[in-house]
Amino acid sequence: MVKPLSQEDGIFLSDLKKLLDFSPKNLDYYKKAFTHRSIKLIDTKGNPINYERLEFLGDAMLGAVIASYLYKKAPEGSEGYLTQMRSKIVSREHLNELGKDLNLIQFVKSNIDQANVGDNIHGNIFEALIGAIYMDRGYNFCQKFINVYVITDYVDLDKLEGKITSYKGLIIEWCQKNKKKYSFDTYEDTGNESVKHFSVKISIDGEQIAKGRATSKKKAEEQASKRVFFTLQNEIAES
Amino acid sequence: MVKPLSQEDGIFLSDLKKLLDFSPKNLDYYKKAFTHRSIKLIDTKGNPINYERLEFLGDAMLGAVIASYLYKKAPEGSEGYLTQMRSKIVSREHLNELGKDLNLIQFVKSNIDQANVGDNIHGNIFEALIGAIYMDRGYNFCQKFINVYVITDYVDLDKLEGKITSYKGLIIEWCQKNKKKYSFDTYEDTGNESVKHFSVKISIDGEQIAKGRATSKKKAEEQASKRVFFTLQNEIAES
Numbered sequence A, B: 001m002v003k004p005l006s007q008e009d010g011i012f013l014s015d016l017k018k019l020l021d022f023s024p025k026n027l028d029y030y031k032k033a034f035t036h037r038s039i040k041l042i043d044t045k046g047n048p049i050n051y052e053r054l055e056f057l058g059d060a061m062l063g064a065v066i067a068s069y070l071y072k073k074a075p076e077g078s079e080g081y082l083t084q085m086r087s088k089i090v091s092r093e094h095l096n097e098l099g100k101d102l103n104l105i106q107f108v109k110s111n112i113d114q115a116n117v118g119d120n121i122h123g124n125i126f127e128a129l130i131g132a133i134y135m136d137r138g139y140n141f142c143q144k145f146i147n148v149y150v151i152t153d154y155v156d157l158d159k160l161e162g163k164i165t166s167y168k169g170l171i172i173e174w175c176q177k178n179k180k181k182y183s184f185d186t187y188e189d190t191g192n193e194s195v196k197h198f199s200v201k202i203s204i205d206g207e208q209i210a211k212g213r214a215t216s217k218k219k220a221e222e223q224a225s226k227r228v229f230f231t232l233q234n235e236i237a238e239s
Helices: A007-020 A028-031 A051-073 A079-089 A092-101 A118-136 A137-154 A157-161 A167-177 A217-231 A233-238 B008-022 B028-034 B052-073 B080-091 B092-101 B120-137 B139-154 B157-161 B167-177 B217-231 B234-238
Strands: A182-188 A198-204 A207-214 B182-188 B198-204 B207-214
Touching: A007 A028, A007 A118, A007 A217, A007 B198, A028 A051, A028 B167, A051 A118, A051 A137, A051 B080, A051 B120, A079 A157, A079 A167, A079 B052, A079 B198, A092 A207, A118 A137, A118 B052, A137 B139, A167 A182, A167 A217, A182 A217, A198 A217, A207 B198, A217 A233, B008 B028, B028 B052, B052 B080, B052 B139, B080 B157, B092 B120, B092 B207, B120 B139, B167 B182, B167 B217, B182 B217, B198 B217, B207 B217, B217 B234
Parallel strands: none
Antiparallel strands: A182 A198, A198 A207, B182 B198, B198 B207
16 A cells, blocks of 8 residues: 655655656655755664765766767767767766756755855756666666756856857847847746746747747846757758 | 668677667767777768767766756755765765776777877767767666666765775674675786776675676775675674
């Protein structure tokens, strides 16, 4: 007989499903991934329960999945190029941004005031979540999650290489050159979250092309502009 | 219609099967894993063919598989402990030893004299081979290969932690304490290989318990002693 979930676990499971896009098998890994050491939990054998070991595991999985992505994506890239691109993708700053945009902090149990945990907790729990996915469902689920949240949304080799410095600039320039009317509708959209968020809708010739949402106006606009870029890639390339 | 293999490829495939314990699907990855940059090969798109990119990929996979092994094997180990143990397992010295013991250099195509390629080539091609396995057959095959060749044969957390400094010493001490006759039969056993090898057979009370083979007498004896230790683990623990 399967034990029914407590109300709290039920809500956690439902939130996780939305985030992960699959159903977790063992909630314990995810609880651990969101438990800060300040909670001082221990398991039945006396080992501490917190996200630090899962963070180590997730970091390793992230490194492997990104290596495999780059190997396939950049067949002309030397070992040095692959190493450099990977460091940019898995930089502390980038991981913190990913954790913040997913608002993972909402799940964290900690005895320290959220204002005092520092910025790195966002990246750390993002890595711990990857570790939890690996333990719960294995490498392929882990790879899929990283593809969706790290690679599709954030990785752009052209931009990382410095070829494109601003998608917003690129989109505006293209619209002006091709006599298209564009609008960036940017507004604060924090909702119930603890960290301030902004949303943006980009329309071209009156048609909404893409939306973005992030922790700063600039990031949200870049994210939405990048989506416009990929949506209109062929038209932009022809012009 | 499948193109028949050249004689050279047929021999390579048969050697690889013995080494890998599974059948490779795409020989090209393995050929690349054993091609040194001095060969100056390029593919149809002008990209260089050598093992350096596969080495990057294999290094990442090795890191991930070892992280997952340690996470499960040492539930009491902190993030710091896991990190430290992993660095020892994937140290340059250790990887060179693994590559040498598998005699991977026999497959290498290079325009540089073997005497001048340096010691690190052994570890580099070991990593490249892991990268080739990943590209050819995916993560699970990769993990299995690492389990057999890195973990079973070489990893011993007690020894890496410094708790056991010599298995040979431990076995001799145990035999003396328990009045057992022991013999180490150590001899040169290079065969057709390019690097000198030694073999050892360890017998206790006239019965052969384990064999070892490595590139030095000391390593072969430690390897065989470790196997004796794991074979007689219960008896040794009781004494």
